Amino acid sequence: xxxxxxxxxxxxxxxxxxxxxxxxxxxxxxxxxxxxxxxxxxxxxxxxxxxxxxxxxxxxxxxxxxxxxxxxxxxxxxxxxxxxxxxxxxxxxxxxxxxxxxxxxxxxxxxxxxxxxxxxxxxxxxxxxxxxxxxxxxxxxxxxxxxxxxxxxxxxxxxxxxxxxxxxxxxxxxxxxxxxxxxxxxxxxxxxxxxxxxxxxxxxxxxxxxxxxxxxxxxxxxxxxxxxxxxxxxxxxxxxxxxxxxxxxxxxxxxxxxxxxxxxxxxxxxxxxxxxxxxxxxxxxxxxxxxxxxxxxxxxxxxxxxxxxxxxxxxxxxxxxxxxxxxxxxxxxxxxxxxxxxxxxxxxxxxxxxxxxxxxxxxxxxxxxxxxxxxxxxxxxxxxxxxxxxxxxxxxxxxxxxxxxxxxxxxxxxxxxxxxxxxxxxxxxxxxxxxxxxxxxxxxxxxxxxxxxxxxxx
Numbered sequence: 001x002x003x004x005x006x007x008x009x010x011x012x013x014x015x016x017x018x019x020x021x022x023x024x025x026x027x028x029x030x031x032x033x034x035x036x037x038x039x040x041x042x043x044x045x046x047x048x049x050x051x052x053x054x055x056x057x058x059x060x061x062x063x064x065x066x067x068x069x070x071x072x073x074x075x076x077x078x079x080x081x082x083x084x085x086x087x088x089x090x091x092x093x094x095x096x097x098x099x100x101x102x103x104x105x106x107x108x109x110x111x112x113x114x115x116x117x118x119x120x121x122x123x124x125x126x127x128x129x130x131x132x133x134x135x136x137x138x139x140x141x142x143x144x145x146x147x148x149x150x151x152x153x154x155x156x157x158x159x160x161x162x163x164x165x166x167x168x169x170x171x172x173x174x175x176x177x178x179x180x181x182x183x184x185x186x187x188x189x190x191x192x193x194x195x196x197x198x199x200x201x202x203x204x205x206x207x208x209x210x211x212x213x214x215x216x217x218x219x220x221x222x223x224x225x226x227x228x229x230x231x232x233x234x235x236x237x238x239x240x241x242x243x244x245x246x247x248x249x250x251x252x253x254x255x256x257x258x259x260x261x262x263x264x265x266x267x268x269x270x271x272x273x274x275x276x277x278x279x280x281x282x283x284x285x286x287x288x289x290x291x292x293x294x295x296x297x298x299x300x301x302x303x304x305x306x307x308x309x310x311x312x313x314x315x316x317x318x319x320x321x322x323x324x325x326x327x328x329x330x331x332x333x334x335x336x337x338x339x340x341x342x343x344x345x346x347x348x349x350x351x352x353x354x355x356x357x358x359x360x361x362x363x364x365x366x367x368x369x370x371x372x373x374x375x376x377x378x379x380x381x382x383x384x385x386x387x388x389x390x391x392x393x394x395x396x397x398x399x400x401x402x403x404x405x406x407x408x409x410x411x412x413x414x415x416x417x418x419x420x421x422x423x424x425x426x427x428x429x430x431x432x433x434x435x436x437x438x439x440x441x442x443x444x445x446x447x448x449x450x451x452x453x454x455x456x457x458x
Contacts, residue, residue: 005033008211012040017075018210019183022203023192025215026267028239030192033215034079041077041188053079056113059202063174066187077188084117085172088197095143100152112165115156118143120167129157172202179205216266236260236270243271244286247278252287262295310342311399315439319432326428333422335431340415343438347408349393350400352376361401368394411438 008021021037023030042051050070054062062080070076082098095118102111119128122140132153134145145153160166175189179202189210196203206212237256244250251259263269273295277286280294309317322335353361356375362368373390380387400408418426418434 020189020206020210022206022212029215034192059172075186080191087195116167125167243274252285254288258291313439343411346400349396353397
């Protein structure tokens, strides 16, 4: 669970509430978070009377439901699941997936309304469903249609004609007006969506008037000791169990830990690897050996792991990262580029702070904010560079300060020496020596590679 959601739950315990909550991200995470939030908003038996769940409702229907008073007092909560009118118009990997799933599960009205919600975003109606043109769908909605999609849309069009369903306006203005009109206390809208358009007017209004939670990955993968976080393992383990249940398979002892180490807390990537493992494994149990053989390192936080190890002069952690990456087929020069980037970043932080502090680094964060940060902020804005949070800049300054200018310059020279050594036939031992140097385990390396290169060129 995220810290932001914890704060929202504490606010509810204290008697406060927001008029709207938007939970966006991975389906498994937002479903769990929504269950926790709804249990707090409408506890016990009140959910049967005061909670309305809507799947494919239009904005006007949602606003109308919110305006209806609860039967026996208390909060009136409308829970909206994956509305099409909040989804991006283009760029969704499979915009028709949920509609097809509902159609296959014989929830045909839900499927039809989802498809109508999609076409309404382009200002279309039934004619575009009855005779879908692939080029128009690609141009106006960013959806690539194949033959099976065309047939599906035609079947949906026939169903809509038979049931009298038509595309309704996807204009979220009614909900924006409701939210900006200071809703009565006790009127609460909860939205759980896998894809949202950040530029959508309702999304912007909820950010201003309510609360928005982003659940793309698990909140915290490792604890302060670098060990896998217990809650993250439980959460990812439950997701893995649910995913593999469809294949009637389970993970063996130790397999989950290796899998998490390889792919991290990205649920979509984890689901893809689990499906691959399920197809490969002959038995009912997926072993550590299976994971080690089939799953490569693909964690989104890997670069930060290397950066953290180098900046903390943790040779063991840095070497483990590099060894694993090289074993997975990454060329040592690629790893060298990452290390050199870390050293350059620290040197830039050091030089910037020294320049704006007049050579006298601030002793604490308050002094940094008042004396140094204004100049840094002005410089970055003038260069039209994204301005980071001042606390992050302060921590980067502190880290660079533990090295010092001369050590960082020697580190860059060591990176250049390693680059030349690798290009002249060196292997991963060159990287090991570089890490020893950067982590303070050995003196700066004067390899004389420039002399060797001149001799080779002769």
